Amino acid sequence: MLAHEIRAAFRDHFAAREHRVMPSASLVPASLDPSVLLTTAGMQPFKPYFLGVEAPPAPRLTSTQKCFRTTDIDEVGKTARHLTFFEMMGNFSIGDYFKADAIDFAWSLVTGAWGIDPERVWITVFEGDDQVPSDDEARGLWLAQGVPAERIVGLGRKDNFWQAGPTGPCGPCTELYYDRGPEHGCGRLAGPEGCAPGCDCDRFLEFWNLVFMQYDQDADGGLTPLPSPCVDTGAGVERVAALLQGVHSVYETDPFRAMIGAIEAWTGASYAAGGVQTKALRVLADHGRAMAFLAADGVLPANESRGYILRRVIRRAVSHGHRLGIEGAFLPRLADLVIDQLGDVYPELVAHRDEVHRILGAEEERFLRTLETGTQLLDETVARVRAAGATEIAAADAFLLHDTYGFPFELTQELAAEQDLSVDEAGFAELMEAQRERARAAAGKGGGVDLDRVAAFARDAGFTTAFVGYGDLDLKTQVGALEDLGDGRLVAKLRESPFYPEGGGQVSDRGHLESETGRAAVVEVVRFDGDQALVLMPEQGEIVAGQEVRAVVDAARRRPTQANHTGTHVLHRALQEVLGDHVRQKGSSVRPDKLRFDFSHDHPLTPEELARVEGIVNRVVVEGHRVHWFETSQDEARALGAMMLFGEKYGDVVRVVEIEGFSRELCGGTHVASTAEIGPLQIVSESSVGQGVRRIEAVTSGVALDLLRQRERAADQAAKALKVGPERLPDAVRDLQERVRELERALKAGGGSAGGGAVDALAGQAIERGGVQTVVADAGELAADQLLELADHLRGRLGPSAAMLVAQSGGKVHLICAATPEAVAAGADAGAVLKAAAPLVGGGGGGKPNLARAGGKDASGIPAALEAARAALDAQLPG
Numbered sequence: 021m022l023a024h025e026i027r028a029a030f031r032d033h034f035a036a037r038e039h040r041v042m043p044s045a046s047l048v049p050a051s052l053d054p055s056v057l058l059t060t061a062g063m064q065p066f067k068p069y070f071l072g073v074e075a076p077p078a079p080r081l082t083s084t085q086k087c088f089r090t091t092d093i094d095e096v097g098k099t100a101r102h103l104t105f106f107e108m109m110g111n112f113s114i115g116d117y118f119k120a121d122a123i124d125f126a127w128s129l130v131t132g133a134w135g136i137d138p139e140r141v142w143i144t145v146f147e148g149d150d151q152v153p154s155d156d157e158a159r160g161l162w163l164a165q166g167v168p169a170e171r172i173v174g175l176g177r178k179d180n181f182w183q184a185g186p187t188g189p190c191g192p193c194t195e196l197y198y199d200r201g202p203e204h205g206c207g208r209l210a211g212p213e214g215c216a217p218g219c220d221c222d223r224f225l226e227f228w229n230l231v232f233m234q235y236d237q238d239a240d241g242g243l244t245p246l247p248s249p250c251v252d253t254g255a256g257v258e259r260v261a262a263l264l265q266g267v268h269s270v271y272e273t274d275p276f277r278a279m280i281g282a283i284e285a286w287t288g289a290s291y292a293a294g295g296v297q298t299k300a301l302r303v304l305a306d307h308g309r310a311m312a313f314l315a316a317d318g319v320l321p322a323n324e325s326r327g328y329i330l331r332r333v334i335r336r337a338v339s340h341g342h343r344l345g346i347e348g349a350f351l352p353r354l355a356d357l358v359i360d361q362l363g364d365v366y367p368e369l370v371a372h373r374d375e376v377h378r379i380l381g382a383e384e385e386r387f388l389r390t391l392e393t394g395t396q397l398l399d400e401t402v403a404r405v406r407a408a409g410a411t412e413i414a415a416a417d418a419f420l421l422h423d424t425y426g427f428p429f430e431l432t433q434e435l436a437a438e439q440d441l442s443v444d445e446a447g448f449a450e451l452m453e454a455q456r457e458r459a460r461a462a463a464g465k466g467g468g469v470d471l472d473r474v475a476a477f478a479r480d481a482g483f484t485t486a487f488v489g490y491g492d493l494d495l496k497t498q499v500g501a502l503e504d505l506g507d508g509r510l511v512a513k514l515r516e517s518p519f520y521p522e523g524g525g526q527v528s529d530r531g532h533l534e535s536e537t538g539r540a541a542v543v544e545v546v547r548f549d550g551d552q553a554l555v556l557m558p559e560q561g562e563i564v565a566g567q568e569v570r571a572v573v574d575a576a577r578r579r580p581t582q583a584n585h586t587g588t589h590v591l592h593r594a595l596q597e598v599l600g601d602h603v604r605q606k607g608s609s610v611r612p613d614k615l616r617f618d619f620s621h622d623h624p625l626t627p628e629e630l631a632r633v634e635g636i637v638n639r640v641v642v643e644g645h646r647v648h649w650f651e652t653s654q655d656e657a658r659a660l661g662a663m664m665l666f667g668e669k670y671g672d673v674v675r676v677v678e679i680e681g682f683s684r685e686l687c688g689g690t691h692v693a694s695t696a697e698i699g700p701l702q703i704v705s706e707s708s709v710g711q712g713v714r715r716i717e718a719v720t721s722g723v724a725l726d727l728l729r730q731r732e733r734a735a736d737q738a739a740k741a742l743k744v745g746p747e748r749l750p751d752a753v754r755d756l757q758e759r760v761r762e763l764e765r766a767l768k769a770g771g772g773s774a775g776g777g778a779v780d781a782l783a784g785q786a787i788e789r790g791g792v793q794t795v796v797a798d799a800g801e802l803a804a805d806q807l808l809e810l811a812d813h814l815r816g817r818l819g820p821s822a823a824m825l826v827a828q829s830g831g832k833v834h835l836i837c838a839a840t841p842e843a844v845a846a847g848a849d850a851g852a853v854l855k856a857a858a859p860l861v862g863g864g865g866g867g868k869p870n871l872a873r874a875g876g877k878d879a880s881g882i883p884a885a886l887e888a889a890r891a892a893l894d895a896q897l898p899g
Contacts, residue, residue: 021134021264022274023257027084027365029133030109030255037125039111040078044086044366046317048326057326058088058314062110063189063231063252068549069114070189070233071479072247077672079116084109084257086313086366090329093336094430096306097299100269104333105310107257115248122230122251123161123194130196130228134264140199142224143167144217146181146192147174151243155180158194158232173216182231182252187472189233189246196228198263227263228255236479239472271302279305279357286353287344300340304354307337311351312358315376316368318665320606320710321383332428334383339431342391349388351380375604375620382622382711394427395435402439411440415447416845422448423455423844423869454847455869469555474511474546477503478553481513485552489518489529490649490690493573499533502565510540510556510563518573519554521547525608526585526689531573538562542571577612580721582690583698584615586647586679587637587720590695591617592663593683594636595716598629605665606713610689614704614719621714625706633716637701644696646680649687662686700724760830779813782825786818790897792843793821796889798882802827804834804875811838822848822897824857824889826882833861833876835885844869846897853892857885 021029035041045065047058059065062085069076085108095102111125130136143162148154154174162172174180183190197217199210205223208214217224233250235243261273270276271291280291280301289297314330321331334351341350355376363370401417413436421427433443481501488495501513512533519542522528528545533554538561546553556563563569588608595603599621607618625633654674658664662676662684677687679695692698699721709715719727735746742752778799786793795818799810807827814823820842827834835858837850850872858864858874860881865874876885 021261023261024365026134026257026260026264027107027109030129031082031084033129033133034080034082034111034125037080039080039082042077042081042083044084047086047088047313048317048319057329058090059085060087060089061085062087062108062254063112066112066114066252067188069112070246070250070252071236072482073479073484073548074550076114079114081112081114082110083112084365086317088310088314088329093329093332096336097303097340100271103258103270103306105306105313109255109257109260111251111253113251115250118249118251119158119232120161122232122253123158123165126196126228126230126253127165134260136198136263138166141167142171142173142197142199142217144173144175144180144195144197146194147176149177152177152181152192152235155192155194155232158192162194170211173218175218179218182229183237187237187239189250189252190235190237190243191231191233191249193229193231195226195230197224197226199223200225225259225263227259229253238476271305275361276305278361279308282357283344283354286350287341287346289344296343300344303340304337304344307333308351308354309358309362311337311380312355312369312376313366315355315379316366316372320379320713322710331383334380335387335428336430338384338387338391339428343434349381349384351384352377355380374602378620378622378712386711390427394421394431397421398427398432398435402436402441405441406439411442413441413443415444415451416841418443418448419451419845420841420870422452451845455849469505469509469511469544469546471546473505474553474555475548477501477511478513478546478548478551483513483515484550485513486516487518487520487552488516489520489573492518493575493578494518495571496568497571499535499563499565499567499569502563505555508557509543510558512554512556512563512565513552514554514569514571517545517552517554518571519545519552520573520578520690521545521552523547524687524689525588526610527581527612529573530577531571532559533563533569533571535561535563535567535569537564537567578690579692579697580612580723581610583692583720584612585610585687585689586677586691586695587698587701587718588615588617589677589679589683589685589687589691590637590640590698591615591633591701591716591718592619592685593679594633594640595619595621597636598632599625605663613723614717616715616717618709618713618715620712622712624708625714630703630706634701634703640679640682641695641698641701644694645682647677647691647693647695648680649675649677649691651675657684657686660684700728702727778810779817782810782814782823783817786821789822789893790846791820792846792848792897793818794893794897795821795823795825796886796893797823797825798886799825799827801829802834803829804836804873807834807836808873811836814838815840820846822850822853822893824853824886824893826861826885828879828882831877833863833879833882835861835863835865835874835876837867837872837889839870841870843897848893848896852896853889856892857889860885860888 031041045059049056049059049064062083068074087108088105092102092104096104131138145158146155159172180193182193200223205215206219206221215223231252233252234246236246237243258270258273262270265273267273283301283304284290289301291298291301310333311330319326319330321327321334359369359373398421401413405413418429418432421432422429429448436443483500495518497514497516499512500515503511505511519529519531531542533540540556540558540563542554543557544555588610592605602620604620606620609616651673654672657674657676664686674686675688676684677691678684701718701720702724704717704719706716735749739746739749744752782795782797785797786795799807807825811823811825815821815838820840822839822843824837835854837853839848839850849869851867851869854865854872854874858876861876862878863874863876866872
């Protein structure tokens with residue numbers, strides 16, 4: 021059977037047994053599940069149903085779910101079985117059938133439509149431990165199906181007790197194994213006391229897991245019975261295909277054979293060649309699937325969270341493609357293989373083909389430059405190591421390649437091995453951990469709440485809060501549940517709530533609860549997929565569970581927030597009118613004081629484009645378009661042309677916000693009733709936040725008016741200083757800039773650049789810290805580029821060193837921190853130094869451990885900034 025036939029047989033088998041066929045959820049999990057970055061199991065999208073937080077659409081469900089496991093990224097290619105992306109078929113019972121039907125359904129498919137020889141099937145069951153008894157019921161049910169007792173094996177918690185993550189639904193499981201024959205085994209006779217499932221050899225292939233979910237595991241490992249026992253099963257498409265197609269490896273099944281064959285044609289490589297070629301072809305086939313699905317679900321390459329996972333996958337694929345001799349960009353072509361093969365099963369691949377191309381192509385182009393530089397630097401490192409008669413590349417060199425140039429550590433190892441050199445992996449790990457520790461220290465502890473604890477409280481409350489805050493900001497309701505968090509705060513659930521929980525980019529409401537016995541401020545509203553909980557700070561008396569309370573939203577915060585939210589909708593459509601329909605929202609932040617809107621676009625907006633966008637928005641504001649919302653089906657919303665956010669998960673019923681005569685967009689946030697309530701919109705900044713993503717920050721209403729007044733006053737003051745009228749201010753500034761350039765040219769012609777005298781003077785101030793020469797100094801009056809030149813000269817003079825310099829020009833403060841590779845390896849982090857110093861001169865900026873720059877405007881803070889830099893370097897380079 022081919023993979024598409026296996027999927028179809030599974031779907032049809034369970035549809036015939038009254039299971040509702042569900043589409044695959046996104047690889048990006050819903051907000052209820054804080055324990056994982058990506059969807060790792062078929063049951064994960066149904067977790068709210070198993071926990072009783074949401075009602076399922078039907079008690080019996082079946083799906084084929086996209087899954088991704090990050091733990092296997094570095095193993096892909098090395099073995100015949102490891103994958104990152106895979107498809108998990110599953111059938112699920114939410115409080116309906118249990119073990120008897122689950123086992124019967126599985127056995128009838130295995131021996132029926134799939135046609136597997138029942139004599140080759142072995143079964144494992146949970147043998148029990150000190151927490152959970154042995155599963156004798158499952159054993160008896162398998163015996164009743166005709167499976168001999170000698171082919172039913174008891175295994176422990178490691179093998180036969182399943183859970184999706186550190187917390188959540190779990191329970192004993194029973195697994196089906198296929199006996200591939202003694203030629204694949206360890207030589208022992210088959211049997212419970214010999215070679216059997218659980219043996220380390222390759223004879224027995226596990227292909228279906230039936231989980232009997234009876235418990236909810238908390239963060240401490242405690243098990244609580246679920247309200248109703250449930251069933252969750254999982255069978256990987258790729259593994260079942262390997263079994264039914266009689267091949268040893270998932271990479272030899274029909275989906276992978278097609279991809280690998282195409283890549284062989286591109287490169288001339290051969291899967292049968294073994295070694296580097298086989299490994300690279302496996303990496304490209306798996307990572308090609310992984311990156312296409314991640315990008316199609318809206319994940320963007322980044323340096324953290326799931327974005328970093330995509331970046332790792334892309335860079336690993338490009339590296340291995342490069343090793344096969346592929347020159348130039350090829351990832352969009354690789355993605356097309358995936359889209360053409362799986363687009364009929366996962367239509368989002370086809371719908372977002374152009375976006376997938378753009379995301380992968382831009383990241384590939386960026387990394388190709390890194391790859392070329394990194395390979396050259398690695399070649400120089402290898403030559404230096406050989407010249408020294410050594411056999412190992414130092415950890416500091418590998419860390420520099422990885423951290424500064426983005427060169428994958430695994431690739432450094434592979435290329436070094438080809439030169440018969442090793443890499444100090446333990447030392448590299450220590451440097452990485454030291455960097456993470458510095459980042460953790462810099463981030464601080466924060467003041468949030470324990471989301472796992474609040475989620476457990478919301479579940480245990482046994483009811484869902486009804487949000488009524490689209491219209492009501494002040495209402496009488498009841499405290500349905502209350503708990504003390506132990507830090508002076510409380511967490512509560514109301515029966516009905518007017519408070520909007522943070523979500524969709526919009527910040528949560530603030531306000532207060534008051535009862536006959538007390539009053540508490542609402543300081544945070546936490547969202548849980550259609551439910552919410554309030555974090556309270558008592559102000560007087562006490563609030564108790566079961567009380568009637570008056571719940572009041574802070575209208576002074578809500579009204580400008582919803583004005584800004586509607587403003588993002590108008591801005592989104594205006595950007596499309598000016599730049600094109602390729603513009604799609606990539607993120608937003610809607611607060612009472614400002615809005616931030618991230619969108620797909622490859623180039624900075626020109627001043628003329630920004631002016632056109634701002635003009636359209638303010639025209640729509642003046643026209644006073646009616647804003648209203650309605651609920652409809654997702655298909656109907658699509659037919660109406662409503663904009664849907666790329667990668668967002670939507671239910672069957674969606675909420676459409678319509679600005680009459682202008683735009684329709686799916687949105688669950690709060691909005692004004694008319695665009696006139698937005699007030700004037702002023703764009704404050706436009707910048708890049710990553711490859712192919714731009715960001716606009718803007719203000720509206722009273723904040724916009726204040727900004728206009730500030731700009732008017734500043735223009736008047738500047739015009740007076742230059743002794744011109746406000747209308748001539750641009751010309752006067754241009755004249756002044758040209759005069760400055762003339763003076764700078766004259767200064768350089770006269771030998772006034774950052775030269776030897778300044779370098780000598782600063783070098784004389786160097787202090788050794790941890791074997792590194794450090795300089796922290798005020799360099800006086802210098803432009804930003806002159807300060808950078810001075811730092812470069814100083815690094816060249818001192819050798820292993822780190823320098824933090826401050827200068828002033830044109831009323832601005834310039835800061836730069838530069839560290840040599842040796843200093844970085846010793847613990848110096850220029851970016852962290854600058855983050856400590858820059859705020860003290862009223863500025864900001866950043867960079868990498870080897871180089872960081874910032875600007876400020878408060879020269880009075882220079883002494884404090886220098887002192888902060890000294891303290892940071894003392895901490896980084898002790899001794």
